[in-house]
Amino acid sequence: xxxxxxxxxxxxxxxxxxxxxxxxxxxxxxxxxxxxxxxxxxxxxxxxxxxxxxxxxxxxxxxxxxxxxxxxxxxxxxxxxxxxxxxxxxxxxxxxxxxxxxxxxxxxxxxxxxxxxxxxxxxxxxxxxxxxxxxxxxxxxxxxxxxxxxxxxxxxxxxxxxxxxxxxxxxxxxxxxxxxxxxxxxxxxxxxxxxxxxxxxxxxxxxxxxxxxxxxxxxxxxxxxxxxxxxxxxxxxxxxxx
Numbered sequence: 168x169x170x171x172x173x174x175x176x177x178x179x180x181x182x183x184x185x186x187x188x189x190x191x192x193x194x195x196x197x198x199x200x201x202x203x204x205x206x207x208x209x210x211x212x213x214x215x216x217x218x219x220x221x222x223x224x225x226x227x228x229x230x231x232x233x234x235x236x237x238x239x240x241x242x243x244x245x246x247x248x249x250x251x252x253x254x255x256x257x258x259x260x261x262x263x264x265x266x267x268x269x270x271x272x273x274x275x276x277x278x279x280x281x282x283x284x285x286x287x288x289x290x291x292x293x294x295x296x297x298x299x300x301x302x303x304x305x306x307x308x309x310x311x312x313x314x315x316x317x318x319x320x321x322x323x324x325x326x327x328x329x330x331x332x333x334x335x336x337x338x339x340x341x342x343x344x345x346x347x348x349x350x351x352x353x354x355x356x357x358x359x360x361x362x363x364x365x366x367x368x369x370x371x372x373x374x375x376x377x378x379x380x381x382x383x384x385x386x387x388x389x390x391x392x393x394x395x396x397x398x399x400x401x402x403x404x405x406x407x408x409x
Contacts, residue, residue, distance in 0.1 A: 179208055179220050183399035184367040191218060191225075197290040202282035209290045215397045217291050219258055221283070227258050227291065228397035235360075235402075236264035238393040239325065242356050242406045244268050248322035251275070252353060254310040256327035257283035263297040265325070274303045275321070281307045314348040324349050326359035342376050346384040350409045357385065361403040364392065374403055385409065 178190045193210035197217070200207055208220040216229030227235075239261060243251060249272045253261050257278035265274055278284055284305060287294045298305065306313060310328070326349075349357060361377070362370035374390065381388050385407035394401045 179210060179218075179223065181220065181223055181225050181399070184363060184365045186367065187399060189399050191215070191220075198286045200282065200286070202280050204280045207280075207282055207286055209286060218397065219287065219291065225397050225399075227260050229292065231396050232260055234393060235395050235398075236260050238391055238404045239327065239358055239360055240264040242358055243271075243323050243325070246270075246323075246356065248355055249273070250320070250322045252321040252324045253277070254313075254324065254326050254328060256325065258287040258291065259284070259294045259297040261325055261327045262300070262303055263293065266297065266300060266302060272302065274300075275306060275319070276303060277306045277308060277310045277313045279307070279309055311345070311348075314345075314352060317352065319352065321353045322355040324353045324357050326357065328360070343380050343383070346381065350384050354409060357405075357407045357409065359405045359407075361390075361405055363398070364401045364403055368400075370403055374405075377405060381407065 178192055181189045181191060183189055191210065191212050194213060195211045196208065197211060198207065198209040205222045210218050212218050212228070214230065218225065218229070219227040243265060244267060247270045249270060251265055251271055251274050253265070253274060253276040255278060256262060256276055257280055262274055262276055265271055284298060288298045289295070297303070361373050362368055364370055377388070386409065388405065388407040391404045391406065392401055393404055
């Protein structure tokens with residue numbers, strides 16, 4: 168079997184799930200560095216434009232970002248909510264979508280990795296304007312610590328964490344406790360990125376957990392299937408109320 172090498176100086180190889188690796192050619196590496204938490208790479212790709220990778224996983228592409236952002240933020244954009252909490256979302260893409268709503272007066276984004284914010288601000292088009300918006304407050308820190316300690320209240324929350332959505336570093340939050348804390352800080356809506364629908368990923372397991380424990384806290388739970396070309400597979404988004 169012939170081995171096809173991909174030079175790390177020219178490609179980022181993304182493992183969408185076991186058995187599928189996608190090599191993204193970098194016309195140019197705009198940024199490549201390792202933060203305290205992860206490896207951050209931003210490239211200019213021939214097909215997808217500017218792309219962001221965290222530890223080799225696709226987080227954003229210029230070509231199809233609107234598909235993900237619209238699916239994640241739809242229930243908030245179509246309401247009159249004013250004060251929104253975003254957990255994760257350091258690239259600013261979720262915030263960019265939320266800022267389209269004239270009713271939203273303030274967005275609080277809690278992101279653990281300041282290097283993701285700064286790199287996105289500098290190297291992803293339009294993110295400087297988004298991440299310096301007067302309607303956005305950026306808090307660098309652990310999302311779970313914020314939920315435990317804040318006395319602030321929000322109309323809605325967006326869980327825009329990674330494909331291991333209840334993990335930050337070596338800390339794991341039980342799903343019931345996470346939703347209880349979110350509910351206590353937010354009396355409105357919850358929308359959440361779950362992950363890939365492919366059985367070889369954690370997505371189906373996470374969805375099953377939500378279906379089991381969610382009804383005790385969440386109401387009107389709806390799962391939306393969305394295909395994001397640069398992610399290499401269909402993904403799930405959850406919308407719910409409290």
